Amino acid sequence: MKLSENTILITGATSGIGYxxxxxxASLGNTIIAVGRNQLVLDELAAQSPHVxxxxxxxxxxxLVEALAxxxxxxxxxxxxxxxxxxxxxxxPFAEGAVHLPAIxxxxxxxxxxxxxxxxxxxxxxxxxxxxxxxxxxxxxGLVPKQSAPVYCGTKGGLHLFTKAxxxxxxxTSVHVMEVIPPLVxxxxxxxxxxxxxxxxxxxxEFLRGFARNRREINVGKVGLLRLIxxxxxxxxxxxxxxx
Ligand SMILES: NC(=O)c1ccc[n+]([C@@H]2O[C@H](COP(=O)([O-])OP(=O)(O)OC[C@H]3O[C@@H](n4cnc5c(N)ncnc54)[C@H](OP(=O)(O)O)[C@@H]3O)[C@@H](O)[C@H]2O)c1
Numbered sequence: 001m002k003l004s005e006n007t008i009l010i011t012g013a014t015s016g017i018g019y020x021x022x023x024x025x026a027s028l029g030n031t032i033i034a035v036g037r038n039q040l041v042l043d044e045l046a047a048q049s050p051h052v053x054x055x056x057x058x059x060x061x062x063x064l065v066e067a068l069a070x071x072x073x074x075x076x077x078x079x080x081x082x083x084x085x086x087x088x089x090x091x092x093p094f095a096e097g098a099v100h101l102p103a104i105x106x107x108x109x110x111x112x113x114x115x116x117x118x119x120x121x122x123x124x125x126x127x128x129x130x131x132x133x134x135x136x137x138x139x140x141x142g143l144v145p146k147q148s149a150p151v152y153c154g155t156k157g158g159l160h161l162f163t164k165a166x167x168x169x170x171x172x173t174s175v176h177v178m179e180v181i182p183p184l185v186x187x188x189x190x191x192x193x194x195x196x197x198x199x200x201x202x203x204x205x206e207f208l209r210g211f212a213r214n215r216r217e218i219n220v221g222k223v224g225l226l227r228l229i230x231x232x233x234x235x236x237x238x239x240x241x242x243x244x
Contacts, residue, residue: 006080007079009035009076011083011118013045015036021085023048023049026052031076037057037058039054042056059110062114069121077125078129079126080132082118083135084159107152111155119136127173134170134178138160138180139153140226140241141156142159143181147243167216178218180220183222183223226240
């Protein structure tokens with residue numbers, strides 16, 4: 001993919017990885033449709049660059065996801081990149097019986113249903129472009145789970161397999177399907193958790209290298225090592241991540 005002159009929708013553009021992607025890709029001369037709920041940050045992004053067009057919406061509401069796609073198709077018919085970055089992660093102690101359906105539904109909707117539905121709704125627009133990309137941000141926890149966040153791991157595992165299968169379906173089209181697997185990145189999602197995090201800007205540097213090469217799977221930072229360990233010794237990979 002070229003790194004400039006794209007029209008790119010980024011969900012989760014108000015924080016962390018999505019915010020860093022929106023800033024960098026705008027500075028490279030792309031048109032950015034920045035999606036999130038936080039209106040203050042959306043306004044700030046738009047004030048920083050005339051290339052950023054903010055849209056405030058809640059991806060936990062599938063009707064609003066459909067309204068978002070309709071608006072984007074009308075206002076940005078040249079959309080050629082969709083980056084699904086919005087995500088949430090909660091710790092659920094299932095053994096304590098404390099997990100309720102609305103909480104599970106909310107996490108599954110934001111992390112899995114919304115990106116799948118948005119991909120489906122915007123694919124006709126992507127397919128109409130000479131070159132396009134559909135990028136899903138999954139997680140190493142979708143490959144090897146940790147015990148504290150089982151719903152999150154389930155959604156990311158689902159996104160991992162969806163992205164791979166969709167890539168097969170679109171292999172002979174103009175749409176490159178890419179899965180990006182970040183390591184621990186220093187964002188609000190990981191505040192107070194883990195060590196040796198990379199910065200969102202370091203993440204973006206590596207993402208751009210893979211994006212420019214149309215990589216189907218972009219393993220950022222230590223995720224390359226995780227993939228290797230997983231191949232050589234799946235049990236060791238399980239042990240490393242179980243209590244991470
Ligand atoms: N950070 C890591 O180490 C790491 C590692 C592996 C994978 N990931 C994945 O990378 C992606 C980005 O994570 P991050 O670390 O950048 O997280 P973050 O800083 O917490 O940002 C999450 C983003 O998701 C948006 N979002 C959450 N709920 C939403 C909703 N209901 N409707 C619309 N937008 C919503 C938030 O926007 P608003 O608050 O404005 O709605 C925010 O922009 C996620 O998919 C995450 O699973 C992160």
